[in-house]
Amino acid sequence: MKSNQTGNPTRRHFMKAGMATSAALLSSSALAQETTLEPSRGPGKTVMEMGYYGERSEYVKDARMKGNRGTGLIGGSLTPLQHGHGIVTPSGLHFEVHHSGVPDIDPSEHKLLIHGLVGEEKVFTMEDLMRFPTVNRFHFLECAGNGMGEWMSPRGQTVQQTHGLTSCSQWTGVPLKVILNELGVRGDAKWVLAEGDDGARMTRSIPMWKAMDDAILAFAQNGEFLRPEQGFPLRLLVPGFEGNMNVKWLHRLEVGDKPWWTHHEVTEYADPRPDDKIRAFSFIMEGRSVITSPSAGMTLNGPGFYEISGLAWSGAGTIKKVEVSMDNGNTWHDANLEAPVLPKCHTRFTLPWTWDGKETTLMSRSTDDTGYVQPTYEGMYKLQGPIGLMHNNAIQNWHIAQTGEITNVRS
């Protein structure tokens, strides 16, 4: 065998052109005897060039997208759930909803005033607050309006548009009860008004039982300080309650004996029913799940193996079971729940699936540890009727065409 083709111009050309040299190497056993190995990339960027707050790869483009409603001052952006992994949402992809934009707050000047029906009325700096004992909790946060556009008919092109107003983080902060106990709560205190320091000074009434249960004055998210759009330097976290109650840029808590029936409590976040009644104080984000992959906007690349992966969560407790149907709801299969499975937290579920190439519909259904089963749209209409807007937690259907194309449908 001729051992040497060192001067082979074709091969040199290949390498210079940076083409697929592995293909070239496979093309001839003579080439395999070449002494020249594929050269390494050579040195990359230095630590200094990379900078001291790490950025993701330039090839990764996942981003939030603006919601349909609002001007940007009022309104928000949606999390790209279709590209997410695990249960934690990167802080930069956490959905956001604002009522007067994102304020710029210097934490050294930020204060929290607590007054009303308490033994001592006090003001805390951030330094004061961060001296209290802290907790670290993984919790989802979901806007009550997540999926509002889907009530009447399927409209979202992707799971980002249908479900992108939920995200999940590890939150660090001081349990509110620690501070309320420190100040002393009067016997007639039943509610706490939480006020943000944004332009709208947004307010919500929080029941005292929640304040004394698992509410957190959070200053950190996923191991670093809150992002500005998440309430820097301080937000209220009321785990499992509708997102709007998790007041951002928190600067005042007033303890009172009655709810305030604030603007948001009596308009967007009250739920009209078909009988002219309006359901108020519907705080809890009930059990819900959605398949994030494969999902609408994706196309399956022919028959074969696919892992079905999705998220389930419940504001009332812990996810106990997620069932997946790959045949339009005729049969259901228990999905794997990936640890950790935590209360009031996104839970990742998976299920191996081999697509036979035929048209079908995928759907998932969650059950939490209170026994609550995620409803169909028909089931949900019984509560709010088709006029609903908030608290859409119905089962989502993804239709798969023979071409592999996936779309948002209502079966």
Added chain:
Amino acid sequence: MSAHKTLKLIGFVSIAISLSFGALFASAQEKFGFGKPAHPDEIARYNSDIHTDGSGLPDGSGDVALGAEIYEYQCALCHGEELEGVPEMGANSLHEGRRDIKKLPYASSLFDFIRRAMPLTDPGTLSNDETYGLVAFLLNETGVIKDDNLTLDAKSLAAIKMPNRQNFIIDPASRFTAEDLQ
């Protein structure tokens, strides 16, 4: 292990236990003492919220005519000349749907929110008189109180009974009943 060593160990362990119990006991019983007492002036500067019984409503008054004037140049751009709403400006109708003023359970919410958050581009700049005037204008315009000469102040606003109040029902999951909230 000799008896002497055992005794020493028991002594050490019991001291360690009592020390740690002591520390726990202290943290459970004593105050941390962080933060400063809030001065009444500081509370007054931020405590703008209006309660449903009208407490918190400030001095001053305003009538429909004043409200109409303010509405024209502060509100109409987004909320529309006829309160119909301009969706591209982020405002829905004030005559129907979730922002329907007739459907509000309390007039206090209206005063509170307008003074707190409006106008969108310059929130918190309306005077108390202007806010009373706007509430009077909006209640007249939406037919809740049909009176072109309506003038509101703290006392008269607190006395308003909104017609839709009884249609608000309380989600049982909130652990409150309607009676709790009266």
